[in-house]
Amino acid sequence: xxxxxxxxxxxxxxxxxxxxxxxxxxxxxxxxxxxxxxxxxxxxxxxxxxxxxxxxxxxxxxxxxxxxxxxxxxxxxxxxxxxxxxxxxxxxxxxxxxxxxxxxxxxxxxxxxxxxxxxxxxxxxxxxxxxxxxxxxxxxxxxxxxxxxxxxxxxxxxxxxxxxxxxxxxxxxxxxxxxxxxxxxxxxxxxxxxxxxxxxxxxxxxxxxxxxxxxxxxxxxxxxxxxxxxxxxxxxxxxxxxxxxxxxxxxxxxxxxxxxxxxxxxxxxxxxxxxxxxxxxxxxxxxxxxxxxxxxxxxxxxxxxxxxx
Numbered sequence: 001x002x003x004x005x006x007x008x009x010x011x012x013x014x015x016x017x018x019x020x021x022x023x024x025x026x027x028x029x030x031x032x033x034x035x036x037x038x039x040x041x042x043x044x045x046x047x048x049x050x051x052x053x054x055x056x057x058x059x060x061x062x063x064x065x066x067x068x069x070x071x072x073x074x075x076x077x078x079x080x081x082x083x084x085x086x087x088x089x090x091x092x093x094x095x096x097x098x099x100x101x102x103x104x105x106x107x108x109x110x111x112x113x114x115x116x117x118x119x120x121x122x123x124x125x126x127x128x129x130x131x132x133x134x135x136x137x138x139x140x141x142x143x144x145x146x147x148x149x150x151x152x153x154x155x156x157x158x159x160x161x162x163x164x165x166x167x168x169x170x171x172x173x174x175x176x177x178x179x180x181x182x183x184x185x186x187x188x189x190x191x192x193x194x195x196x197x198x199x200x201x202x203x204x205x206x207x208x209x210x211x212x213x214x215x216x217x218x219x220x221x222x223x224x225x226x227x228x229x230x231x232x233x234x235x236x237x238x239x240x241x242x243x244x245x246x247x248x249x250x251x252x253x254x255x256x257x258x259x260x261x262x263x264x265x266x267x268x269x270x271x272x273x274x275x276x277x278x279x280x281x282x283x284x285x286x287x288x289x290x291x292x293x294x295x296x297x298x299x300x301x302x303x304x305x306x307x308x309x
């Protein structure tokens with residue numbers, strides 16, 4: 001059975017740790033084996049006391065998992081999966097983390113098929129959102145990106161907002177991300193069972209206009225069974241839509257007896273020679289992608305059925 005993964009996103013002070021506490025309390029009640037990965041930019045953990053001693057905790061200090069300490073996250077995640085075998089992992093990111101970058105860091109080709117990423121839950125400080133124009137352009141953009149790529153948006157500090165402010169925030173956030181569920185609350189009081197129903201790649205066409213139903217972040221894992229032609233592979237890459245944000249994994253070409261570590265972002269491919277044989281998994285992250293079409297194209301290059309969609 002795959003391990004469920006929930007990514008808790010949101011700017012500093014928006015209620016992520018409070019939400020984590022509520023989620024852990026619920027997991028304790030239902031008796032599931034749970035693990036937590038907590039990321040802090042500084043060298044000292046601030047929020048680790050929120051996690052009980054009986055919960056497996058991995059702290060990622062001194063940088064953001066989406067940029068400076070990706071390798072550390074991969075090692076910690078692999079250790080959790082091998083040694084603790086949790087049923088669910090909660091990842092609390094720093095307030096500066098970009099959701100796509102975090103997702104990219106989490107989905108290592110070495111163990112992506114063992115994970116079921118249930119969704120990205122973004123907490124928003126309602127008052128800060130209303131005053132976001134006073135922030136730097138970079139932070140404003142980060143707030144927008146954290147909302148845009150969420151599967152569930154929690155707007156906190158509802159008690160500090162008027163009815164018209166609540167309506168304004170809800171309208172704006174749902175216009176940015178119509179595919180996401182959105183909830184106004186105080187102190188991250190959310191129906192936990194509602195969060196448990198999330199599915200990262202789900203298409204809720206029953207509540208989303210047809211023209212927008214596929215505008216949702218999703219992942220795809222594919223495995224090649226043998227070496228493939230590099231020219232044909234790069235031709236495939238050139239034909240990809242711009243909304244495929246990341247590809248990473250291992251790939252083999254006929255002229256080499258060992259695979260290459262392959263990374264692709266912003267349209268740029270990168271190959272690094274490996275020195276051991278590793279399963280030829282490729283992990284894709286994109287938005288509004290027809291993965292069946294991608295699968296057909298990969299099969300023509302020499303792949304086999306994907307491990308998950």
